[in-house]
Amino acid sequence: MENQIVTTQTTELTTVQKIQLARVGKDPLLPYLPNELVSKLPETVTAEISQPKLRYCNEAARMIFANKVVFEIDAKIEDDGNDDPEDALSPTNIALNRVIDYAKRSDLTEKEFMIAISMAQKGLLQIDGEKVRFFREINQAHFAQYEMGYIDFKIRDQKYQNAKDSIQKFLSPPEKKMTPEEYEALTLENIRKDYHRFKADGKTLATPIFYELIKKDKGDRVKLVFVENFLKNYAPETAEGKLSADGTALPKLIKKDAYLEFQNEMIKNYIIYLKLHESSEEIWMQHWKRLNVKNETRKD
Numbered sequence: 605m606e607n608q609i610v611t612t613q614t615t616e617l618t619t620v621q622k623i624q625l626a627r628v629g630k631d632p633l634l635p636y637l638p639n640e641l642v643s644k645l646p647e648t649v650t651a652e653i654s655q656p657k658l659r660y661c662n663e664a665a666r667m668i669f670a671n672k673v674v675f676e677i678d679a680k681i682e683d684d685g686n687d688d689p690e691d692a693l694s695p696t697n698i699a700l701n702r703v704i705d706y707a708k709r710s711d712l713t714e715k716e717f718m719i720a721i722s723m724a725q726k727g728l729l730q731i732d733g734e735k736v737r738f739f740r741e742i743n744q745a746h747f748a749q750y751e752m753g754y755i756d757f758k759i760r761d762q763k764y765q766n767a768k769d770s771i772q773k774f775l776s777p778p779e780k781k782m783t784p785e786e787y788e789a790l791t792l793e794n795i796r797k798d799y800h801r802f803k804a805d806g807k808t809l810a811t812p813i814f815y816e817l818i819k820k821d822k823g824d825r826v827k828l829v830f831v832e833n834f835l836k837n838y839a840p841e842t843a844e845g846k847l848s849a850d851g852t853a854l855p856k857l858i859k860k861d862a863y864l865e866f867q868n869e870m871i872k873n874y875i876i877y878l879k880l881h882e883s884s885e886e887i888w889m890q891h892w893k894r895l896n897v898k899n900e901t902r903k904d
Contacts (some may be wrong), residue, residue, distance in 0.1 A: 627655035651715035658710040670703035699742040720754035729753030815867040
């Protein structure tokens with residue numbers, strides 16, 4: 605793949621990674637779009653997404669492009685009778701190299717640049733309201749004018765903008781909302797995973813889930829002594845790492861969230877008090893399911 609970094613081990617890019625490269629112009633984006641969408645795109649858009657930008661093309665592709673440009677412009681090239689294709693300094697080769705040099709910095713694709721030339725020839729390009737003139741010359745300043753005029757045209761063209769919006773919507777669809785059934789299944793799966801996590805290191809990750817279930821069932825019966833003990837032992841910061849022997853590396857201070865720490869402490873004490881961590885996974889799941897049903901019944 606063009607411009608792909610070569611490593612000692614071949615790495616297959618994922619579709620997402622390929623699309624990311626295509627979205628910045630390093631690869632064609634067209635193959636990743638559905639035919640139904642592609643069929644409705646204007647030429648300005650298909651020209652942009654069907655090829656990599658010229659700056660990302662290889663030398664062979666740029667040489668083909670240069671020949672097309674010289675032919676399309678029908679450039680006025682001085683012919684002194686010594687236009688030898690093998691001579692790097694021949695008029696034609698100098699013209700081709702000027703095109704190639706410009707292509708290395710261009711943000712257009714080959715197709716886009718050819719459209720830009722055609723539009724310039726017809727007087728359809730403008731920059732800041734002024735018409736871009738066309739010249740039968742291989743001149744990088746003129747090329748820059750064609751490119752700027754074409755980019756200005758795309759910005760003003762509503763068909764182009766609408767088509768780009770439709771592509772953006774396809775590539776970045778709105779996040780699908782979970783159904784109540786999906787949410788419940790995910791919740792139960794997190795509770796199940798935390799059974800094994802708590803048995804291993806006495807911690808849970810689904811803190812909000814457990815805390816809400818406990819609070820709704822036992823929240824009005826939390827003893828004041830529990831709160832007092834938590835506040836007495838709570839440390840707002842903890843040190844991670846150690847002081848190096850030469851004193852240059854200090855421990856990293858980690859700030860803790862008091863509310864989150866209180867939730868975790870309450871969950872831990874609840875589980876230990878009921879010895880849920882000593883039971884089976886099935887009993888663990890039954891307990892939290894029963895608590896959830898109990899709380900839902902209270903709502904009704």
